[in-house]
Each structure stands twice: as C-alpha cells, then as structure tokens.
Amino acid sequence: MAALERFTRRPRLIWTVAACAAVLLSFLPLTGSGMTTGTRTSLALMHLAVAAALMTGLPGRNTAVRHRAP
Secondary structure, three states, X not given: OHHHHHHOOOHHHXXXXXXHHHHHHHOHHHHOOOOOHXXXXXXXXXXXXXXXXXXXXXXXXOOOOOOOOO
C-alpha cells in the first residue's frame, strides 16, 4: 500500500482491485475434488476472514500532510 501511495494517483482503488483478485484466485483450489463440503466451507470462510482483515486492516496513510510552524 505504501508503494502504491507513493507511485500512483489512485492507490486505494488499485489496492482494492488487487485484493479482490487475490481473494478470487485463492478460491480456485477449492473447486478441485478430494475435499468434503465441510472442508471447503471452512477453508472458504478462513480465506474470507483473512481477506477482510487485510483489506480493512491495512488502510492508507492520511493524505493530508500537516506541517508544524518552525
């Protein structure tokens, strides 16, 4: 996020799109065979919990920079 804030004009939008794409990609292994419904459900819920924590827990810096008078 810090790199996006430094080098792009819309860091929050790029972060959100990248995070959503990563979450969607993380669900691909759940489409395979060899897992019970309970296993799939618990893994999907864990992926969603981590995604929610990262998307909301890594907020951007405040863009308003305050300077103190010398």
